Each structure stands twice: as structure tokens, then as C-alpha cells.
Amino acid sequence: MNRFKSFIHGLFSTQQGILILFVVVMLVPNLFLAYTEPYRFSTILASLLLPGAFYLFWALIPRRPGGMMLAALPFMILGAFQLVLLYLFGDSIIAVDMFLNLFTTNVSEASELLRNIYPAIIGVCILYIPLLVLAVRSLLLKQRLNKHFRVRSALTGCIMAVAGIVCIFISNAINPEFAIKYHIFPANVIYNIKLTLDRWKLSENYLKTSANFCFEAAKDSDSSRREIYVLVIGEASRAANWELMGYERATNPCLKKTPGVIPFNDLLTQANATHKSVPIMLSPASAENYFDIYQKKSIITLYKEAGFKTLFISNQVPNRSLIDYFSAEADRRVDISPRENELITDNRYDEDIVPYLREAISSTDSNLLVVIHTYGSHFDYTKRYPSSFSQFTPDEVTSVRSSRQHLVNAYDNSILYTDYLLSEIISLLDTTRTCSALLYCADHGEDLMDDKRERFLHASPIPTYYQLHIAGLSWFSASYQTYYPYRYEAIRSNHQRPCTTASIFHTMAQIGNITSPHVDSTRSLGSLSYQETPRMYLTDHAKAVEFFNTGLKKEDFQMLDKHHIKYDKEDVKKIKY
Numbered sequence: 001m002n003r004f005k006s007f008i009h010g011l012f013s014t015q016q017g018i019l020i021l022f023v024v025v026m027l028v029p030n031l032f033l034a035y036t037e038p039y040r041f042s043t044i045l046a047s048l049l050l051p052g053a054f055y056l057f058w059a060l061i062p063r064r065p066g067g068m069m070l071a072a073l074p075f076m077i078l079g080a081f082q083l084v085l086l087y088l089f090g091d092s093i094i095a096v097d098m099f100l101n102l103f104t105t106n107v108s109e110a111s112e113l114l115r116n117i118y119p120a121i122i123g124v125c126i127l128y129i130p131l132l133v134l135a136v137r138s139l140l141l142k143q144r145l146n147k148h149f150r151v152r153s154a155l156t157g158c159i160m161a162v163a164g165i166v167c168i169f170i171s172n173a174i175n176p177e178f179a180i181k182y183h184i185f186p187a188n189v190i191y192n193i194k195l196t197l198d199r200w201k202l203s204e205n206y207l208k209t210s211a212n213f214c215f216e217a218a219k220d221s222d223s224s225r226r227e228i229y230v231l232v233i234g235e236a237s238r239a240a241n242w243e244l245m246g247y248e249r250a251t252n253p254c255l256k257k258t259p260g261v262i263p264f265n266d267l268l269t270q271a272n273a274t275h276k277s278v279p280i281m282l283s284p285a286s287a288e289n290y291f292d293i294y295q296k297k298s299i300i301t302l303y304k305e306a307g308f309k310t311l312f313i314s315n316q317v318p319n320r321s322l323i324d325y326f327s328a329e330a331d332r333r334v335d336i337s338p339r340e341n342e343l344i345t346d347n348r349y350d351e352d353i354v355p356y357l358r359e360a361i362s363s364t365d366s367n368l369l370v371v372i373h374t375y376g377s378h379f380d381y382t383k384r385y386p387s388s389f390s391q392f393t394p395d396e397v398t399s400v401r402s403s404r405q406h407l408v409n410a411y412d413n414s415i416l417y418t419d420y421l422l423s424e425i426i427s428l429l430d431t432t433r434t435c436s437a438l439l440y441c442a443d444h445g446e447d448l449m450d451d452k453r454e455r456f457l458h459a460s461p462i463p464t465y466y467q468l469h470i471a472g473l474s475w476f477s478a479s480y481q482t483y484y485p486y487r488y489e490a491i492r493s494n495h496q497r498p499c500t501t502a503s504i505f506h507t508m509a510q511i512g513n514i515t516s517p518h519v520d521s522t523r524s525l526g527s528l529s530y531q532e533t534p535r536m537y538l539t540d541h542a543k544a545v546e547f548f549n550t551g552l553k554k555e556d557f558q559m560l561d562k563h564h565i566k567y568d569k570e571d572v573k574k575i576k577y
Contacts, residue, residue, distance in 0.1 A: 080128055
């Protein structure tokens with residue numbers, strides 16, 4: 001017992017002990033990733049040995065390791081971020097999308113999330129703050145690392161590095177796609193930071209790279225009657241909780257009774273992060289040709305070229321992403337947040353959008369396109385609907401690890417509220433007696449701790465069924481059905497066919513009977529020439545892969561089968577690095 005006490009005392013009171021604690025604590029994220037990731041034994045060894053050797057050499061540079069420990073603060077921040085991500089999603093490294101979310105998430109959204117992940121925040125503070133205290137203690141100690149310890153530690157580091165390099169060669173020989181920049185923390189995160197900066201620069205240069213783009217659009221129909229079209233972008237709305245798509249709860253009481261509503265039952269997103277998914281919906285780009293998005297404009301410009309007045313109404317704060325550039329193409333943009341052009345926003349319910357839509361319809365006799373970006377079912381769900389829509393109870397959510405039933409109840413109430421909002425917009429359009437239509441599509445889905453993995457939220461580096469399968473629907477007025485019966489019938493005949501968010505732009509263009517070399521009828525659900533093609537998903541590194549080869553687990557495939565989502569079961573790949 002005395003030896004154990006002496007050992008523990010030495011860890012905290014000697015330079016050698018502090019150095020050892022530094023290396024061990026810095027490897028904690030690697031230890032968790034060794035458990036959560038589908039790594040081969042050689043990759044696990046490499047992910048421990050190489051970073052361990054690096055941290056060891058790092059701390060050995062001075063004879064008091066405290067200074068280098070303080071200098072390692074950026075690595076500690078990355079480690080803390082990584083552990084919080086694992087708390088939320090259960091696996092995967094910090095992705096490019098996670099960093100971009102930091103840039104594009106407003107302060108209000110961030111504070112809502114932080115208040116609800118306090119266990120993870122407390123955990124990383126307990127892990128890293130004492131390490132910083134020990135660093136200061138190291139600098140205050142008169143003792144220094146002796147030569148014998150430094151030589152022996154350096155030799156140990158060399159052996160670890162050589163062994164790690166051997167493991168890398170073994171992993172690469174087994175799977176050529178293995179690479180340090182993809183699979184060894186923190187090198188992979190640093191690489192993702194570089195990709196984030198590259199992606200951000202592309203967005204910042206969008207106005208220049210798209211300046212000369214033209215759709216060459218034309219209206220392919222008689223324009224003597226007024227036409228009004230509305231595209232509603234949903235937020236974090238998964239199909240699994242929509243009554244229209246088979247959910248057992250009554251979450252769509254209004255839309256179920258609304259004539260002319262046609263749901264899309266097999267609709268998948270091409271990206272599980274808003275800043276990627278929404279631009280894909282608004283533009284002719286897709287996962288397969290994603291970088292075209294920086295050269296092309298949006299559905300708003302397409303309609304403007306065809307003679308429509310355009311309006312963009314948003315309940316989401318401007319976030320410096322491509323969405324902002326696309327919305328700026330409209331004749332008018334309305335942010336219903338009371339704090340316009342700020343990152344902080346007061347919570348506003350989506351129904352506050354309706355008066356602006358009503359005013360836009362009544363203030364002009366022109367053909368009109370309105371794009372509406374809702375707050376939908378973004379966490380914290382309880383803040384997305386008024387108390388009068390608290391039908392499924394109890395719905396109090398105190399943290400992301402609250403009772404799952406509370407989370408589901410709150411989420412279902414947000415879907416119930418979306419049902420009400422859409423029915424209100426449809427009712428408004430119907431009263432105009434114009435040739436009008438509405439297209440609704442969620443940007444991505446949401447995890448609600450649905451199985452033993454206890455996944456939560458969205459935008460995880462590896463998606464789930466619940467993030468992929470999204471809600472979508474269309475509605476057509478009686479006048480539209482009369483004037484454009486072939487479009488209406490095409491939607492009716494295609495509504496159960498496999499599709500993705502890459503079809504939204506082309507479908508919306510053809511709903512308005514607008515022609516352009518950039519409108520592809522084979523991707524439009526409003527065309528009888530619609531073709532089923534491999535459904536691609538845009539990975540964190542902007543690579544297009546078939547959605548079922550994104551790292552889905554058996555729980556996801558069970559849900560895909562349950563909901564009759566079409567995929568090639570023979571081509572499912574399981575990769576271990």
C-alpha cells in the first residue's frame with residue numbers, strides 16, 4: 001500500500017510523473033476511438049503508438065515538461081471536442097462538417113445544445129483542467145528531468161514510433177485506402193481543419209465564381225394566368241415520425257385531410273448537415289458533382305430568369321454559408337428573427353412566416369416563387385412549437401440523455417406543428433384561386449436514441465437510417481391540376497419511387513414549367529421520364545458514395561428494410577481499416 005501511495009504521489013509531484021500523466025491523458029481520445037471505430041488491430045496499435053511517441057517527444061523537449069504541456073493546449077481542445085462528439089454520436093472523428101457547423105451555427109443554437117450536453121462538458125473539464133494545473137506545477141518545481149530518464153524515454157519513443165510505422169504499413173497493405181490523415185488522431189482532425197478552410201474559401205469566393213452563370217431559362221407555358229409556387233425547406237424532419245409515411249402516432253392530422261397532398265415515401269437526403277443539404281436542394285448540383293455548386297446559381301435565379309418575382313423567407317439566422325448567397329438572389333429576403341444580421345436570435349415559431357407570405361401574395365399580381373426556410377424540428381424541440389401543440393407528453397427535455405420518451409414526445413410535437421404550418425400555407429394558397437403548388441422537403445433527419453447505439457441529433461460523420469430517410473411532400477391546387485394535369489399525374493405516379501434531395505431543384509423547376517439546359521427531366525419527379533439512378537450520399541470529404549455504403553450498421557439496414565427503402569443488398573460493403 002505504501003508503494004502504491006508513493007507511486008501516486010510521484011505522478012503528481014515529480015517531473016517524470018507529470019510527463020507520464022500528460023502522455024496518458026492526451027491518448028484518452030485515441031483509446032476511445034480504438035473502441036468505437038471499425039479498426040483492425042494494426043490500426044489500433046498505430047493510432048496509439050504514433051501519437052504516444054509524438055506526445056512523449058513533445059514533452060521531452062525541455063527539462064521541465066510544463067511549458068510544452070501548456071503549448072499542447074490546441075491538442076487538448078481537439079481532444080475535448082473529440083470526446084464530446086463521441087458522447088453525442090458514439091463514433092467517428094471530428095469531421096469537416098463539424099468544424100463548418102461551428103462557423104455556421106448561431107450563438108442561440110449553440111447555447112441550446114451546450115446546456116443539454118453538460119455531462120460531456122463536465123467530463124472533459126475534469127480530464128483536461130487538472131492537466132493544465134499540473135503543467136503550471138511542473139514549471140514551478142525546482143526538480144528537472146534527469147538525463148537518464150530523458151534518454152530512456154527517448155529510446156522508448158523511438159521504439160513506439162518504429163512499431164507504429166510498421167503497423168501503418170500492415171494496415172495499408174490490407175486496405176490501400178488506409179491513411180494517417182484519415183485514421184490516426186489527431187492527424188486526421190488537423191487534415192479536416194485544412195479541408196474546412198479550403199471549403200470555406202470556396203464559399204467566400206462564390207460571388208466571383210458564379211458571377212457569369214446563366215440558366216438560359218424560359219417559361220414553357222401560357223403566362224396569362226397567375227402562378228404561385230412555394231418551396232418549403234424543413235429542418236431535421238425524419239420520415240419515420242410522419243404519420244403520412246406510416247408512423248403510428250397522429251402527427252399529421254391536418255395534411256391527412258388536405259386534398260391534393262402527395263407524400264414522397266422513399267426520399268433520402270444527400271447530406272446530413274444543413275450547410276450542404278440545403279444548397280443541393282436549391283441548385284442543380286448534387287453529391288455526384290458537388291463542386292459545381294460553387295459555379296452555379298439557385299432555383300431562385302432560374303425562376304427570376306423565367307419572369308417570376310421571388311421572395312426568400314427564413315426563420316434561421318444568416319450563417320455565412322451558401323444558403324445566404326442563394327437567398328440573396330431573391331428580389332427580397334425576409335429574416336423573421338427580431339435580431340436581423342446577428343448570430344443571436346430570439347426564438348420565433350415558424351407560423352410567424354405566414355403573414356409575410358400573405359403580404360407577398362397580395363402586394364403583387366406577378367407570378368411568384370417563395371422559398372421558405374423553417375426551423376422545423378431543430379433541437380431544442382420544445383422551443384419549436386407553442387404550448388398548445390404539446391399533445392404528446394411528458395415532453396420536458398433537460399439534456400440529450402433525458403428520457404428517450406420525453407425526447408420523442410417533444411420531437412413528435414414539433415412534427416405536429418410542422419403539419420399545422422404546412423396546412424396553413426396550403427390553405428392560404430388555396431384561397432388565392434390561382435395556379436399554385438407547394439413542395440416541402442426536409443434537409444436531413446435526426447437521431448433520437450433509437451437503438452442501443454443511443455445516437456442523437458444529426459450531422460454525424462457516419463449517418464444513420466434516421467438521418468437519411470426524410471420527410472417530403474407536394475400539394476397542387478385544383479387550378480394547377482386543371483392547367484398542368486401531366487405534371488400532377490407524373491408526381492402521383494412517381495411519389496413512391498426512390499429519390500433524393502438532388503431531385504428537388506429539377507422537380508421544382510418543372511412544377512413551374514420552366515425549361516433550361518440545367519434542368520434534367522430524368523431527375524424530376526414531375527416528369528414521366530424520371531429515372532431511378534444510384535442514390536448517392538456526400539461524405540464528409542465531399543466524396544459521393546452510394547448511401548448504403550456510408551458505414552451504416554445492422555440497425556440501419558433493419559430500418560431500411562422495415563420502411564421498404566430500395567437499395568442494392570448485394571453491394572453493401574463493410575470496410576475495416
